[in-house]
Amino acid sequence: MINKRNMATYGIALVFILALNFLLPRMMPGDPLMAIYGEDALIQMTPELKAHLVERFALDEPIWSQLGAYFWGLLRGDLGHSYYYNAPVSEVILGRLPWTCLLVGSSLVLSTVLGVVLGIESGWRRGRKLDKSLLTGLMALGGFPDFFLGIVLLLVFGVTLGLLPLAGALTPYAELSGLALSLDILKHLLLPLASLTLCHIGGSYLLTRNTMITVMQEPYILTARAKGLSDSQIRYHHAGRNSMLPVFTRTGMWLGRLVTGALFVEMVFAYPGLGYLTYEALLARDYPVLQGVLLMVAVFVLVANLLVDLTYPKLDPRASYAH
Amino acid sequence: MLRIEGLNVSYDSERILNGIDLEVKAGETLAIIGESGAGKTTLGLSIMGLLNGNARGRIAFDGVDLLSLSKDEMRELRWNRIAMVFQNDEDVLNPVHTVLGQVLEPMVEHRLKNKEEAEQRASQLLSEAGLSSDKFYAYPYQLSGGEQQRALVAMAWANEPELIILDEPLSSLDAVSRLEMMELLKRMGRGRTILVVTHDITAAANLATSIATMYGGRIVERGATPAVLYNPRHPYTRALLRSYPGMATGKDLQGIKGRMTRGVSGCPFHPRCTQAIEICRREVPLLVKYRERLIACHRGGIIPALSVKGMSKSFGSVKAVDNVSLVIDGGGTLALVGQSGSGKTTLAKAITGIIKADAGDVYLEGEKVSRRGKDFYRRVQMIFQKPGEALSHRLSVLEAVKEPLDIQGIETEAKRINRVKKVLEEVELSTSADFLEEYPHHLSGGELQRVTIARALVLDPQVLIADEPTSFLDSSVQAKILKLLLNLQEQRGLSMLFITHDIAVARKISDRMAVMLGGKIIEEGQSSGILASPAHPYTQSLLKAAQGNSQLG
Ligand code: SF4
Numbered sequence: 001m002i003n004k005r006n007m008a009t010y011g012i013a014l015v016f017i018l019a020l021n022f023l024l025p026r027m028m029p030g031d032p033l034m035a036i037y038g039e040d041a042l043i044q045m046t047p048e049l050k051a052h053l054v055e056r057f058a059l060d061e062p063i064w065s066q067l068g069a070y071f072w073g074l075l076r077g078d079l080g081h082s083y084y085y086n087a088p089v090s091e092v093i094l095g096r097l098p099w100t101c102l103l104v105g106s107s108l109v110l111s112t113v114l115g116v117v118l119g120i121e122s123g124w125r126r127g128r129k130l131d132k133s134l135l136t137g138l139m140a141l142g143g144f145p146d147f148f149l150g151i152v153l154l155l156v157f158g159v160t161l162g163l164l165p166l167a168g169a170l171t172p173y174a175e176l177s178g179l180a181l182s183l184d185i186l187k188h189l190l191l192p193l194a195s196l197t198l199c200h201i202g203g204s205y206l207l208t209r210n211t212m213i214t215v216m217q218e219p220y221i222l223t224a225r226a227k228g229l230s231d232s233q234i235r236y237h238h239a240g241r242n243s244m245l246p247v248f249t250r251t252g253m254w255l256g257r258l259v260t261g262a263l264f265v266e267m268v269f270a271y272p273g274l275g276y277l278t279y280e281a282l283l284a285r286d287y288p289v290l291q292g293v294l295l296m297v298a299v300f301v302l303v304a305n306l307l308v309d310l311t312y313p314k315l316d317p318r319a320s321y322a323h
Numbered sequence: 324m325l326r327i328e329g330l331n332v333s334y335d336s337e338r339i340l341n342g343i344d345l346e347v348k349a350g351e352t353l354a355i356i357g358e359s360g361a362g363k364t365t366l367g368l369s370i371m372g373l374l375n376g377n378a379r380g381r382i383a384f385d386g387v388d389l390l391s392l393s394k395d396e397m398r399e400l401r402w403n404r405i406a407m408v409f410q411n412d413e414d415v416l417n418p419v420h421t422v423l424g425q426v427l428e429p430m431v432e433h434r435l436k437n438k439e440e441a442e443q444r445a446s447q448l449l450s451e452a453g454l455s456s457d458k459f460y461a462y463p464y465q466l467s468g469g470e471q472q473r474a475l476v477a478m479a480w481a482n483e484p485e486l487i488i489l490d491e492p493l494s495s496l497d498a499v500s501r502l503e504m505m506e507l508l509k510r511m512g513r514g515r516t517i518l519v520v521t522h523d524i525t526a527a528a529n530l531a532t533s534i535a536t537m538y539g540g541r542i543v544e545r546g547a548t549p550a551v552l553y554n555p556r557h558p559y560t561r562a563l564l565r566s567y568p569g570m571a572t573g574k575d576l577q578g579i580k581g582r583m584t585r586g587v588s589g590c591p592f593h594p595r596c597t598q599a600i601e602i603c604r605r606e607v608p609l610l611v612k613y614r615e616r617l618i619a620c621h622r623g624g625i626i627p628a629l630s631v632k633g634m635s636k637s638f639g640s641v642k643a644v645d646n647v648s649l650v651i652d653g654g655g656t657l658a659l660v661g662q663s664g665s666g667k668t669t670l671a672k673a674i675t676g677i678i679k680a681d682a683g684d685v686y687l688e689g690e691k692v693s694r695r696g697k698d699f700y701r702r703v704q705m706i707f708q709k710p711g712e713a714l715s716h717r718l719s720v721l722e723a724v725k726e727p728l729d730i731q732g733i734e735t736e737a738k739r740i741n742r743v744k745k746v747l748e749e750v751e752l753s754t755s756a757d758f759l760e761e762y763p764h765h766l767s768g769g770e771l772q773r774v775t776i777a778r779a780l781v782l783d784p785q786v787l788i789a790d791e792p793t794s795f796l797d798s799s800v801q802a803k804i805l806k807l808l809l810n811l812q813e814q815r816g817l818s819m820l821f822i823t824h825d826i827a828v829a830r831k832i833s834d835r836m837a838v839m840l841g842g843k844i845i846e847e848g849q850s851s852g853i854l855a856s857p858a859h860p861y862t863q864s865l866l867k868a869a870q871g872n873s874q875l876g
Binding site: 228 | 419428465
């Protein structure tokens with residue numbers, strides 16, 4: 001099981017990230033307010049507002065008080081205020097998070113499951129026809145950037161065939177509910193999901209296939225064969241089960257990139273997730289939102305790693321023993 | 324039950340098994356012994372149908388040729404009728420499944436039992452195999468080597484197979500667990516047919532009713548366990564046993580010259596065999612019946628290098644040697660043990676013709692010796708108790724060792740000197756010019772004895788008769804000389820008659836032993852057997868005396 005030392009490592013990492021997030025804008029040359037909010041926002045600010053902000057961040061006080069104010073804000077879930085959206089940053093981010101979770105989450109699950117299954121089948125038939133075609137096909141797909149796949153899909157299914165919507169996550173102003181709403185969401189999801197999944201399937205496929213090939217040489221596979229087990233039992237229960245282990249770790253790491261993983265695809269499809277938000281914030285130079293997203297990413301990576309650490313021993317009993 | 328005929332197996336054009344003929348009867352436990360690389364495991368795997376290589380021939384199990392079965396038929400047969408306990412290397416058990424899960428799996432997958440019944444039976448088997456119940460749900464890495472081995476055994480027994488193949492079942496165990504495992508296998512193996520594949524002679528001796536020796540992908544000897552172990556007749560079996568540390572004999576370990584190579588023509592053992600003849604290089608010997616056992620050797624197994632039949636010699640009314648018959652195995656050592664006055668030396672002298680026997684014949688490689696001329700002495704040489712007596716004090720080392728060559732008129736002078744130098748190296752003496760010019764009285768006792776050994780060996784004899792060659796040496800030198808003789812035997816296949824009054828020395832050097840008392844041989848047999856259970860009271864007293872000495876020392 002995960003031990004205290006590991007936990008401490010996570011704690012230290014978290015503090016480090018937070019500290020960085022705090023220090024960076026303050027270390028930039030010039031007015032920290034400008035670093036925090038950006039030039040444009042600053043020009044629009046009234047002197048009162050400025051004074052209010054200086055007080056809020058305790059900018060005129062020593063650095064320790066500033067730090068205290070910063071953490072206090074974080075604890076209350078206060079990530080600052082976005083002048084572009086005219087809303088608290090946390091609210092802006094939380095509004096986009098579900099869409100990203102839906103898109104990236106389902107593509108992660110889909111690409112992993114498909115990758116593992118195809119990898120197992122392919123590795124089992126190493127060097128045979130199915131293996132060769134899968135290998136070439138998926139490697140080729142994985143070679144394209146996800147937004148390129150997105151554009152192609154968009155052109156084919158959205159523009160030419162007109163089967164699926166071109167942009168967004170919902171039909172605007174349709175006021176749908178229930179099943180119709182779900183269907184609408186699904187329709188909008190389909191193309192970005194497909195591009196992300198197709199792009200990432202190659203990774204888990206290749207990893208599974210290669211592990212599978214190594215695992216097939218293991219003595220316990222010979223044991224399983226000697227026991228007269230059916231091929232599928234050997235393939236999944238014995239070989240597959242062991243071949244999944246590295247993919248699991250890899251997928252866990254990907255989970256951390258959930259937030260930004262879909263940046264380009266979300267841009268192509270104008271999908272209102274965090275990636276798209278980042279893009280918008282960049283264009284608008286909405287520094288508070290960008291910082292908020294950055295913090296989210298960092299925390300996500302940490303949490304994802306923690307999750308992997310916690311669950312891996314359940315999959316591979318040796319892991320809790322080896323350390 | 325299992326009948327293998329003409330089985331050939333090759334991996335990528337490399338032959339692993341060569342014309343294996345083997346029969347295992349129902350209820351029998353057969354051990355296949357041999358060095359690693361002999362093809363033992365491959366044999367086990369080919370019976371299971373788990374080879375990646377190419378198998379030709381016939382493996383008849385209950386009359387059905389396994390090699391002709393379809394994939395599905397073979398799968399149906401596996402574990403239900405033939406199961407295997409794999410050598411417990413790393414990860415023979417799947418690391419991510421519990422032990423119990425792996426034991427019950429074959430029962431469930433072969434639809435013999437439902438999950439609960441299978442679980443019950445698996446637990447029962449595991450406890451029968453001696454795994455404590457708190458370990459049933461453990462993962463393999465949480466178990467010790469011994470516990471894993473127990474789990475493997477339980478797993479193999481799961482589907483009640485008729486034939487079980489054990490591959491090195493004791494290899495991963497410490498001494499105590501080995502003993503327990505041996506007991507366990509004996510108990511659980513009752514009533515089943517078992518094939519044990521091992522390089523571990525003790526395991527084979529304890530488990531098997533009969534033994535087959537394998538070398539270079541062939542079976543070279545097959546017989547009942549005691550016969551093969553106590554009286555090996557194939558040169559390889561004897562060499563294998565000699566190199567195995569056992570408690571039964573006190574003999575020093577002897578290696579086998581050279582190393583195993585694949586793809587040799589003729590007899591696979593011929594590059595290492597010390598009694599190989601021309602035909603061995605060309606033709607593969609067949610496995611044929613030879614007195615209650617099967618042997619694959621052109622010479623019918625270990626040849627009798629020298630035998631004596633009905634030899635007698637009297638001095639006046641004293642019968643010094645009384646109707647003695649002996650056989651010295653080719654490449655083996657026969658120790659002739661007895662106190663002074665028992666007639667040992669007279670016998671040796673009569674054999675070599677130094678004195679004339681009243682009756683009896685001597686045979687060299689089965690041929691009767693009628694005249695002891697140059698030819699005889701080229702093949703039979705003797706070394707004596709007191710090296711000083713054998714060497715003329717007027718001859719230098721070089722001259723003394725070269726003399727037999729001069730007498731036999733062999734080769735040119737330069738070549739003779741070369742041979743002398745070579746043999747001096749063999750007996751671990753210096754070949755410097757200074758040393759070659761030394762005279763005997765300047766040499767130490769150990770050096771002198773080495774010089775006499777060199778002199779005896781320079782003609783490349785087949786038989787060496789050594790009469791108390793170490794009794795005048797102090798014990799550390801004695802140990803070195805004994806070791807030297809064993810090495811020479813290993814390299815040259817020298818056959819030795821080693822005469823000694825000291826049964827402790829005999830034990831160190833001999834394969835077989837003959838005890839002599841009052842001119843008669845009163846007991847003869849495999850040294851390990853005689854040492855373990857001496858039959859004659861005289862032998863017993865000799866042994867007791869020796870043990871008393873060793874307790875003193
Ligand atoms: S004598 Fe010939 S056939 Fe017999 S073991 Fe030696 S080499 Fe092989």
